[in-house]
Amino acid sequence: MCAMRQFSITRLEASAGETVRAYLSSVNNDFPIPLTQKVDLAEYAAKVLSRGIALAIYDGREIVGLAAGYVNDAIGLSAYLSVLSVSKEHRGRGLGSALVRAFEREAVSSGMERLMLNTHESNVAACSLYEGMGYKTDGARDEIGNLEYSKRLVWLTPDKPNILLSSAGRRTYLVDWLRDALGGIGEVHASNSDSSGAALVAADKGVVSPLIYSDEYIPFMLDYCSRERIGAVVPLFDVDIPVLAAHRAEFEAIGCFPVVAPDDFAKSCSDKLATSKLLAAAGIPCPETYVGAQGFLDAVECGETSFPAFIKPRWGMGSIGLAEASNEKELDVLCGIVERKVRKSYLRYESSSDAPSRGVVVQPRLDATEYGMDVYCDLSGRYRGCAVRKKVAMRAGETDIAEVVDADPRFERLARTIARLSRHPGCMDVDIFDVDGELMVLEMNARFGGGYPFSHAAGVDMPRALVSWLRGEECDPDALTVKWPGTYMKDMAIVKSGN
Amino acid sequence: MCAMRQFSITRLEASAGETVRAYLSSVNNDFPIPLTQKVDLAEYAAKVLSRGIALAIYDGREIVGLAAGYVNDAIGLSAYLSVLSVSKEHRGRGLGSALVRAFEREAVSSGMERLMLNTHESNVAACSLYEGMGYKTDGARDEIGNLEYSKRLVWLTPDKPNILLSSAGRRTYLVDWLRDALGGIGEVHASNSDSSGAALVAADKGVVSPLIYSDEYIPFMLDYCSRERIGAVVPLFDVDIPVLAAHRAEFEAIGCFPVVAPDDFAKSCSDKLATSKLLAAAGIPCPETYVGAQGFLDAVECGETSFPAFIKPRWGMGSIGLAEASNEKELDVLCGIVERKVRKSYLRYESSSDAPSRGVVVQPRLDATEYGMDVYCDLSGRYRGCAVRKKVAMRAGETDIAEVVDADPRFERLARTIARLSRHPGCMDVDIFDVDGELMVLEMNARFGGGYPFSHAAGVDMPRALVSWLRGEECDPDALTVKWPGTYMKDMAIVKSGN
Numbered sequence: 001m002c003a004m005r006q007f008s009i010t011r012l013e014a015s016a017g018e019t020v021r022a023y024l025s026s027v028n029n030d031f032p033i034p035l036t037q038k039v040d041l042a043e044y045a046a047k048v049l050s051r052g053i054a055l056a057i058y059d060g061r062e063i064v065g066l067a068a069g070y071v072n073d074a075i076g077l078s079a080y081l082s083v084l085s086v087s088k089e090h091r092g093r094g095l096g097s098a099l100v101r102a103f104e105r106e107a108v109s110s111g112m113e114r115l116m117l118n119t120h121e122s123n124v125a126a127c128s129l130y131e132g133m134g135y136k137t138d139g140a141r142d143e144i145g146n147l148e149y150s151k152r153l154v155w156l157t158p159d160k161p162n163i164l165l166s167s168a169g170r171r172t173y174l175v176d177w178l179r180d181a182l183g184g185i186g187e188v189h190a191s192n193s194d195s196s197g198a199a200l201v202a203a204d205k206g207v208v209s210p211l212i213y214s215d216e217y218i219p220f221m222l223d224y225c226s227r228e229r230i231g232a233v234v235p236l237f238d239v240d241i242p243v244l245a246a247h248r249a250e251f252e253a254i255g256c257f258p259v260v261a262p263d264d265f266a267k268s269c270s271d272k273l274a275t276s277k278l279l280a281a282a283g284i285p286c287p288e289t290y291v292g293a294q295g296f297l298d299a300v301e302c303g304e305t306s307f308p309a310f311i312k313p314r315w316g317m318g319s320i321g322l323a324e325a326s327n328e329k330e331l332d333v334l335c336g337i338v339e340r341k342v343r344k345s346y347l348r349y350e351s352s353s354d355a356p357s358r359g360v361v362v363q364p365r366l367d368a369t370e371y372g373m374d375v376y377c378d379l380s381g382r383y384r385g386c387a388v389r390k391k392v393a394m395r396a397g398e399t400d401i402a403e404v405v406d407a408d409p410r411f412e413r414l415a416r417t418i419a420r421l422s423r424h425p426g427c428m429d430v431d432i433f434d435v436d437g438e439l440m441v442l443e444m445n446a447r448f449g450g451g452y453p454f455s456h457a458a459g460v461d462m463p464r465a466l467v468s469w470l471r472g473e474e475c476d477p478d479a480l481t482v483k484w485p486g487t488y489m490k491d492m493a494i495v496k497s498g499n
Numbered sequence: 500m501c502a503m504r505q506f507s508i509t510r511l512e513a514s515a516g517e518t519v520r521a522y523l524s525s526v527n528n529d530f531p532i533p534l535t536q537k538v539d540l541a542e543y544a545a546k547v548l549s550r551g552i553a554l555a556i557y558d559g560r561e562i563v564g565l566a567a568g569y570v571n572d573a574i575g576l577s578a579y580l581s582v583l584s585v586s587k588e589h590r591g592r593g594l595g596s597a598l599v600r601a602f603e604r605e606a607v608s609s610g611m612e613r614l615m616l617n618t619h620e621s622n623v624a625a626c627s628l629y630e631g632m633g634y635k636t637d638g639a640r641d642e643i644g645n646l647e648y649s650k651r652l653v654w655l656t657p658d659k660p661n662i663l664l665s666s667a668g669r670r671t672y673l674v675d676w677l678r679d680a681l682g683g684i685g686e687v688h689a690s691n692s693d694s695s696g697a698a699l700v701a702a703d704k705g706v707v708s709p710l711i712y713s714d715e716y717i718p719f720m721l722d723y724c725s726r727e728r729i730g731a732v733v734p735l736f737d738v739d740i741p742v743l744a745a746h747r748a749e750f751e752a753i754g755c756f757p758v759v760a761p762d763d764f765a766k767s768c769s770d771k772l773a774t775s776k777l778l779a780a781a782g783i784p785c786p787e788t789y790v791g792a793q794g795f796l797d798a799v800e801c802g803e804t805s806f807p808a809f810i811k812p813r814w815g816m817g818s819i820g821l822a823e824a825s826n827e828k829e830l831d832v833l834c835g836i837v838e839r840k841v842r843k844s845y846l847r848y849e850s851s852s853d854a855p856s857r858g859v860v861v862q863p864r865l866d867a868t869e870y871g872m873d874v875y876c877d878l879s880g881r882y883r884g885c886a887v888r889k890k891v892a893m894r895a896g897e898t899d900i901a902e903v904v905d906a907d908p909r910f911e912r913l914a915r916t917i918a919r920l921s922r923h924p925g926c927m928d929v930d931i932f933d934v935d936g937e938l939m940v941l942e943m944n945a946r947f948g949g950g951y952p953f954s955h956a957a958g959v960d961m962p963r964a965l966v967s968w969l970r971g972e973e974c975d976p977d978a979l980t981v982k983w984p985g986t987y988m989k990d991m992a993i994v995k996s997g998n
Contacts, residue, residue, distance in 0.1 A: 172990055196891070196900055198988050324836070333832040337823070392695065401695055401996060457993040487996035489697050491671055494956040497900060497986035 007095065009102045012054040020045035020054055023063040027085045032120040033144060035083070048082065055102050057086075057095055064090045067099035069117070071110035078150070079107035081117040084126070096129050104153050108472035113154040118146040134380035154472035155257040155379075160231035161186030163470075166221065166244070167212070167237030168192050168199035172495070173453055174236065174463065175202040181467040189228055191221070198495050212239050218247050225256040232257040232470050234426065238445055242266040257379065257470060261424035261446035269444050272314050272361045282421050284414070285440045287363040287433070293335040296362035297328060308365040311335055313342045314358065324365060335360050366440070368433035372399055372451040373407075375415045375430060376462055376480050379469045381423030385480030386415035387455035392487060398450045401489040404458035404482055414439050425469075427452060427462050453490075459483025506594065508601045511553040519544035519553055522562040526584045531619035532643060534582070547581065554601050556585075556594055563589045566598035568616070570609035577649070578606035580616040583625070595628050603652050607971035612653040617645040633879035653971035654756040654878075659730035660685030662969075665720065665743070666711070666736030667691050667698035671994070672952055673735065673962065674701040680966040688727055690720070697994050711738050717746050724755040731756040731969050733925065737944055741765040756878065756969060760923035760945035768943050771813050771860045781920050783913070784939045786862040786932070792834040795861035796827060807864040810834055812841045813857065823864060834859050865939070867932035871898055871950040872906075874914045874929060875961055875979050878968045880922030884979030885914035886954035891986060897949045900988040903957035903981055913938050926951060926961050952989075958982025 012020065021041045028034045028041070035041060048054055048068045057065035069081040081103055086095045107115050119126045121141055127149075135149040142148070156163070163178055165171065168190035178188045190203035193211045200206025207224060210216040221244075225233060233256055235241050244251070244258045245266040251258045260266055268274040276289035288305050290296040291314070299305045311323035311334045323338055325331035342359045370391040376384045388411045393401040407415070414432070422428060422444070429449025431442040452462065459482055465475035511519065520540045527533045527540070534540060547553055547567045556564035568580040580602055585594045606614050618625045620640055626648075634648040641647070655662070662677055664670065667689035677687045689702035692710045699705025706723060709715040720743075724732060732755055734740050743750070743757045744765040750757045759765055767773040775788035787804050789795040790813070798804045810822035810833045822837055824830035841858045869890040875883045887910045892900040906914070913931070921927060921943070928948025930941040951961065958981055964974035 170988060170990060173992065196986070196988065198990055326839075330832050330836060333829050334836075337829060337833075340825075453991070453993040457995070487695070488993050489669060489695065489996045491669060491697055491992045491994045492952070493672065493990045493992065494952040494987050495990045496956070497988045 007057050007059075007093075007098070009098065010056050010058060011106070012049060012056050014049045016054070016056075017042065017045045017049055019063065020049065020056075020066065020068070023056075023066055024083070024085070027087060030085065030088060032122045044082075052082070053103075053106055055099055055106065057090075057099065059090065063087075065095040065099055067103045069103065071107045071112050073112065077111065077113040079103070079110070079112040079115045079153075081115060084117070091125075096126075097133060100129070100133060104151075104472070105474060108153050113157060113472070114150055114152050116148065116150040118142070118148050121145050121147050132380070133382075152252070152255075152257075154470075155255070156182075156186060156231040156467065156470040157255075160229045160255050162189055162204075162228060162230050163187075163467075164189040164191060164225060164228070164230045164233045165199060165203070166191045166209070166233055166235045167240040168197055168203070168206075169236060170198045171236055171448070172198050172202035173456075174234075174448060175199050177456065177461070177463040178234075178467065179204070181461070181464040186231070189224075189230060191224070196497050198497065201496065212237075212243055217243065218250070222247075222250055222254060225251065226254050230256050232259055232466075234259045234448070234466070236447055238270055238447070241447060242270055257425075259379075259426040259466065261422050261428070262381075265422050265424065266446060269446055270315055272312060272443070275441075275444060278421070279441050282417065284417060284421075285438055287366060287440055287442065290362045291358050292360055293328075293331045293362065296331060305364045307331075310363050310365050311338045312361050312363065313338060314361045315342075331362065335362070366433050366435050368435045368440070370394075371411075371432040371434060371439075372402065372449065372454075373411055373415060373430045373432055374449070374452060374455050374460070374462070375418050375422075375424075375428040376460075376465065377419050377422075377424055377426065377428070378465075378475075379425045381419065381425055383416050383419035384465070384475075385460075386412060387458065387460050387480075387482050389451050389454050393489075399454065399490075401487065402451060402454045403487045404454055404485050406482065406485050410439055414441070418444065422446060426466060454488045455482065457488045458485060506556050506558075506592075506597070508597065509555050509557060510605070511548060511555050513548045515553070515555075516541065516544045516548055518562065519548065519555075519565065519567070522555075522565055523582070523584070526586060529584065529587060531621045543581075551581070552602075552605055554598055554605065556589075556598065558589065562586075564594040564598055566602045568602065570606045570611050572611065576610065576612040578602070578609070578611040578614045578652075580614060583616070590624075595625075596632060599628070599632060603650075603971065604973060607652050612656060612971070613649055613651050615647065615649040617641070617647050620644050620646050631879070632881075651751070651754075651756075653969075654754070655681075655685055655730040655966065655969040656754075659728045659754050661688055661703075661727060661729050662686075662966075663688040663690060663720075663724060663727070663729045663732045664698060664702070665690045665708070665732055665734045666739040667696055667702070667705075668735060669697045670735055670947070671697050671701035672955075673733075673947060674698050676955065676960070676962040677733075677966065678703070680960070680963040685730070688723075688729060690723070695996050697996065700995065711736075711742055716742065717749070721746075721749055721753060724750065725753050729755050731758055731965075733758045733947070733965070735946055737769055737946070740946060741769055756924075758878075758925040758965065760921050760927070761880075764921050764923065765945060768945055769814055771811060771942070774940075774943060777920070778940050781916065783916060783920075784937055786865060786939055786941065789861045790857050791859055792827075792830045792861065795830060804863045806830075809862050809864050810837045811860050811862065812837060813860045814841075830861065834861070865932050865934050867934045867939070869893075870910075870931040870933060870938075871901065871948065871953075872910060872914060872929045872931055873948070873951060873954050873959070873961070874917050874921070874923075874927040875959075875964065876918050876921075876923055876925065876927070877964075877974075878924045880918065880924055882915050882918035883964070883974075884959075885911060886957065886959050886979075886981050888950050888953050892988075898953065898989075900986065901950060901953045902986045903953055903984050905981065905984050909938055913940070917943065921945060925965060953987045954981065956987045957984060 024041045052070040054068040056063045065086040068083045071079045130149045135151045137147045137149045175188050187204035189205045190199040191207045191209040195208045241260050245260040245263045268278045276286050279286040308326045323334050325334050338360050372389040374387045388405050388407040389402040391399050424446040427448045429445045433440045461479040465479040468475035523540045551569040553567035555562045564585040567582045570578045629648045634650040636646045636648045674687050686703035688704045689698040690706045690708040694707045740759050744759040744762045767777045775785050778785040807825045822833050824833050837859050871888040873886045887904050887906040888901040890898050923945040926947045928944045932939040960978040964978040967974035
């Protein structure tokens with residue numbers, strides 16, 4: 001939050017050889033293995049400026065940061081970042097990651113699809129910077145202790161131009177918006193484990209998949225993505241997310257980016273108890289969450305909480321109606337009924353591994369204004385924006401009328417904190433209670449939520465941003481901005497089912 | 500259900516004077532006061548054929564029914580039916596009402612807006628026929644005991660071309676469909692007691708009305724309908740219907756047709772206990788309905804019913820989630836919670852007059868296939884068609900996915916029975932359980948229901964039929980036919996709110 005001088009990144013001319021050499025010489029000893037042990041600085045500068053590119057950040061007339069390398073691998077389409085350096089006194093301002101991102105963009109615009117680089121295992125700051133930006137290493141060191149990092153920059157390619165919405169259900173609007181974003185290059189596919197999903201019909205191609213929990217699900221999806229040239233899969237259903245997240249590497253290996261949060265985070269989101277623990281550990285306020293009637297009653301006993309209480313299924317979506325108890329007897333009965341519902345419903349797949357009486361959580365009722373917030377992150381999980389909706393009317397646990405508001409700084413701060421915690425790519429839907437000015441997080445779902453269409457109607461275009469990123473391009477900053485705050489409501493139409 | 504010979508109605512030529520005279524002479528003594536006591540038959544026949552019209556039904560070459568009168572009141576726009584007669588041996592086949600309807604159509608196509616007639620108070624069959632067709636009398640007799648009947652044939656006129664959807668809420672689709680039906684002649688207005696209804700924006704003119712229960716509601720609506728040249732008001736919300744129905748005469752007096760069921764029926768629909776009594780009295784199967792937990796427990800005691808039980812608010816819309824009890828303890832707690840909800844919600848306006856513990860009804864859970872059925876009636880409450888939807892998926896008590904099926908004869912029979920019971924004009928939404936082949940009626944709502952859009956998607960066009968009738972025209976028989984049976988689902992879009 002400190003004031004930072006603006007910086008800009010300049011691509012150096014071929015004539016800048018001496019400037020580059022002088023800068024590298026000045027930072028030579030900052031590297032774990034000085035550059036001069038590996039190359040002649042003048043020769044390197046001349047070569048990289050003639051055959052590659054060098055990007056510099058100036059402070060006045062002096063270079064304070066440099067990224068240099070090659071973007072001309074016409075066969076392998078792999079760019080190579082041979083040098084990244086930021087002068088010691090300018091570190092901690094984000095110059096390094098800005099240089100890498102600029103180099104990535106140059107690589108993509110030169111037709112590269114991947115970026116590779118080496119860094120010494122002892123250079124912890126560099127390793128952490130690269131890993132935070134989505135670079136991966138197999139951990140193998142070369143003879144002098146260098147790790148090789150690489151990152152796929154482009155997922156939607158001429159070979160894999162299509163996007164798959166999995167568990168697409170009825171979300172025809174996302175089919176439409178993604179199709180608009182693709183602009184005629186690439187198709188939108190949709191999958192669903194039953195054939196009734198309207199999105200199957202709206203999509204360029206719809207497919208009925210095995211049940212998410214079936215052993216055949218992941219093999220089916222991998223096969224489909226290969227066969228149908230899918231460059232990214234975007235799950236729209238909570239149950240789907242941790243399943244895909246657990247198989248991220250297999251999708252990436254076939255050139256398909258799964259737009260899902262990291263495994264652990266995805267799992268936590270689907271469990272209200274784990275969510276509350278995760279939030280509490282991160283210092284984010286959330287309602288006290290107790291397991292079963294007894295958990296709540298014990299907390300009442302020791303003065304930690306009080307009636308009325310809300311009973312919710314621990315796993316799976318929101319609350320299932322009417323479950324507010326004003327006393328012990330009601331709590332007892334309602335916990336029993338919710339438990340029974342949970343066991344009967346599809347949620348049983350998730351909670352069956354746990355003791356039956358632990359499938360229900362209880363939270364105190366809070367008098368609060370309810371908000372929904374989208375947190376938008378790019379493919380490496382970097383925070384890029386948010387949209388805030390005040391819930392005006394609910395229906396079946398979904399927002400029916402919402403006021404899209406300008407995010408006040410409290411929401412923006414919370415969104416950034418959540419993004420650091422989640423590192424999710426794409427859209428995340430967060431349920432928030434404003435309790436006397438304190439923002440409490442109730443639930444997080446790392447996907448396009450039921451509230452996203454309100455943000456979209458108010459001017460956000462996350463599908464467009466997502467397509468830009470998947471193509472290795474920077475997104476239009478306008479795409480993640482609420483342009484027309486105001487009250488919006490759901491409207492209904494009837495469409496022929498896929499059956 | 501007996502086989503009937505087809506008959507057709509012929510408009511007689513001016514040269515048919517002797518034919519008419521001969522027929523009238525043959526039925527002269529069937530009238531309570533023989534015609535010859537009032538007119539010379541030859542003179543009357545000549546006059547009505549030259550200045551008026553005569554419609555006849557033939558059996559072979561012999562006239563068996565006649566309707567004759569005048570449709571030339573260019574100032575008052577009132578047609579006059581001077582003679583209606585059906586030969587004794589052809590009565591009970593609907594020839595009389597068919598002749599009246601044909602005469603009404605001739606009157607409308609000649610620019611008339613009302614039809615008047617006189618019939619003797621002792622002619623009970625005729626009085627009942629006219630009243631069943633919507634004719635009204637002030638009960639005053641002339642010197643020879645004749646009652647004067649009249650009926651407005653045309654509600655949407657050049658002076659009153661507009662339709663008002665009241666309590667229009669979010670039903671933008673009905674705004675659109677009615678606008679299509681009006682075909683550019685007349686506007687669709689929408690009212691709602693809060694400004695958030697999307698229909699207010701979609702309508703040609705939207706207005707925020709006082710609360711339905713406020714004393715200002717009816718005066719406001721009457722004033723609005725006069726001022727805005729509203730020829731018909733179509734309420735879309737259960738609470739609105741009995742309120743408008745109780746003031747039918749005032750709306751009709753200002754030339755505005757309220758598309759609402761008769762007062763008593765409308766009241767019964769809003770009360771689940773009254774509904775079940777009404778249905779039982781009419782011999783229509785329905786679930787046993789008990790008042791409060793004790794009512795159900797008493798019935799369990801005497802072996803009349805058994806758990807599991809469903810708890811529902813007695814007044815107002817459907818069930819409110821989760822309220823299924825499997826034993827006495829759960830029943831007790833859930834009744835208490837629903838009671839509290841009912842008292843807190845807007846429903847309290849309806850149940851406040853009753854003892855508090857009577858706001859909840861309990862029904863046994865039935866294992867059934869659920870259907871929704873529309874029953875379509877014309878302005879005089881005559882059955883005109885139905886559409887049947889098998890509910891495939893529900894969401895918040897509303898049908899989300901439905902299969903529109905060809906109505907089997909059981910449904911068609913039930914629809915006719917209900918129409919005879921209700922005498923409602925327009926659309927009625929009926930919830931039906933198919934329990935082992937027996938159709939049970941759960942709920943009736945005499946309005947366009949949440950399921951109507953499914954019927955519309957499958958080819959029904961009730962708004963078009965309604966506009967035809969309100970213009971005094973016959974509706975396209977095609978308009979009330981399911982043309983494309985199949986599975987349909989709700990799709991969602993976001994629209995800017997009226998706020």
